[in-house]
Amino acid sequence: MGPPVSPLASLVPPPEAQPVRAVRIEAPAQQRPAVGDRTEGPAIYKVEAPDASPWYGEALERISSLTALAVGWNGYDAREVKADMAIDAAKFLAKVAFPGIAAPSVTPLAEGGLQVEWHRGGLDIEVAFSDEEPGVYIVDREGDELELPLTEAVSAIISFWPRLQES
Amino acid sequence: MIPDDAEVPEETNLYRRVHPTEIVWNDNDGCLRPASGVFKDPEMSIHLGDVLADEEREPASVLDGKPTHSLVSLTAGFVKEEDQTVRRTPIPDDASHGEVCGKKSQSRRKKFARAAQFVVLREDALNPDELVKMRNSGNVAATHPLR
Numbered sequence: 232m233g234p235p236v237s238p239l240a241s242l243v244p245p246p247e248a249q250p251v252r253a254v255r256i257e258a259p260a261q262q263r264p265a266v267g268d269r270t271e272g273p274a275i276y277k278v279e280a281p282d283a284s285p286w287y288g289e290a291l292e293r294i295s296s297l298t299a300l301a302v303g304w305n306g307y308d309a310r311e312v313k314a315d316m317a318i319d320a321a322k323f324l325a326k327v328a329f330p331g332i333a334a335p336s337v338t339p340l341a342e343g344g345l346q347v348e349w350h351r352g353g354l355d356i357e358v359a360f361s362d363e364e365p366g367v368y369i370v371d372r373e374g375d376e377l378e379l380p381l382t383e384a385v386s387a388i389i390s391f392w393p394r395l396q397e398s
Numbered sequence: 399m400i401p402d403d404a405e406v407p408e409e410t411n412l413y414r415r416v417h418p419t420e421i422v423w424n425d426n427d428g429c430l431r432p433a434s435g436v437f438k439d440p441e442m443s444i445h446l447g448d449v450l451a452d453e454e455r456e457p458a459s460v461l462d463g464k465p466t467h468s469l470v471s472l473t474a475g476f477v478k479e480e481d482q483t484v485r486r487t488p489i490p491d492d493a494s495h496g497e498v499c500g501k502k503s504q505s506r507r508k509k510f511a512r513a514a515q516f517v518v519l520r521e522d523a524l525n526p527d528e529l530v531k532m533r534n535s536g537n538v539a540a541t542h543p544l545r
Contacts, residue, residue: 289527297419305436306415306467307443336422336528338433346435351425355508357434364438368504372426378504398534 254298254314256291256321276318283325286334290324297339309341316360320345323358327388333397352394358384400452406484408475411447412498413457414514415467418523423531427512430519430532432470437510442498446486447471449494458518460494466523470514480506 254274298312320337324347336348344361355370358381367379367387379387388395420433445460461467474484482500489495502510521529 286527293525293527300417300419305417305420306464307439309417334527334531336433336525336531338420338422338435339417340435341439346433348422348433350422350427350431353426355424355426357504357508359435364504366504368508370508376505 254317255295256317257288257295274314276314276321282330283328284330284332284334287324287328290328290334290337291321293337294321294324294345297337297345300339304339305341307341309339310343312339312345313343313362316344316362319360320347320358323347323360323384326385327392329392331396332388332392333395349395351398352391352396354391354394356388356391356395358388400449400486402486402488404486406446406474406486406496407448408473408478410474410484411457411471412444412474412477412484412496413447413450413460413469413471413517414442414444415461415464416470418466418468418520419525421468421519421524421528423528423535425531425535428535430516430524430528432468432511432514434504434507434511436470436514437507438502440499440501442502444472444484444496444498445492445494446484446496447494449486449488449496453493455494460492461518466520468516468520468523469518471517472510472514476513477510480509 254276256276294317298314298317300312302311303309333349333351338346338348340346340359340361342361342363344359346360347358349356353372357368359365365381367381367384369377369387414436416432416436420436421430422433424431447457450457450459457471458469461469477484477498482498485497485499487495487497
């Protein structure tokens with residue numbers, strides 16, 4: 232006879248759904264400078280972008296939700312999304328969420344990073360926040376291919392933004 | 399039974415699980431695609447189609463116990479042309495397990511993402527934001543276009 236099994240065992244969610252997160256990122260309700268507000272439990276990092284696109288708040292929620300992914304979330308050996316990568320991605324979005332720019336996709340990376348992506352206007356732009364391979368990768372389907380350091384991510388988005396506008 | 403050291407034929411399908419958060423709408427192509435980050439690992443886990451066939455398993459069986467994941471495939475010939483090697487690396491629970499080994503630059507990962515075909519696409523598990531983008535573009539079906 233095996234060990235006793237808790238009657239709650241079947242109620243435990245699968246690992247990828249565990250509500251454990253390293254950081255929560257939100258837009259502040261009142262105007263204040265961007266600030267890291269470390270408290271008990273998950274760190275809350277508030278990022279201000281008062282004139283941001285309507286999708287900005289949803290993007291922050293999405294980044295926060297990705298930090299709740301547990302080890303192995305990709306069906307293999309992915310790591311948890313790191314809090315500092317999530318904060319860096321949120322700060323980047325605060326700088327590029329101009330009114331009119333289309334919402335990007337935000338995807339997790341298996342090594343613990345995040346990637347912000349736009350695939351529109353004949354452009355494929357991927358901004359990777361990663362310890363292993365941070366940077367910007369841009370494919371212009373009219374011919375050019377660019378690899379840039381992460382420090383140039385904001386200026387790259389500004390230069391391409393007319394092609395990234397919402398349709 | 400296929401020996402672990404047997405060459406992987408070019409036409410062999412290589413399957414990889416994709417988490418719903420890794421599937422994005424690509425407005426340029428008018429379809430959902432796996433994000434390029436799916437193909438980043440220099441020793442990328444896959445499931446070998448010839449072993450699955452030998453075991454009389456459907457490709458979708460590699461999603462057993464993964465109710466929200468989707469499944470994509472590439473061919474061994476395609477990845478070999480991208481300077482990758484394909485290894486048979488069975489694990490206790492899965493004889494079909496293998497690895498696609500080699501450096502995967504951003505450009506190469508992008509090629510993988512564009513070449514990957516959805517075998518199973520669990521649209522109901524996808525990020526709603528991506529489905530909104532899909533519908534705003536005038537598309538009503540998430541299926542990968544045939545090329």
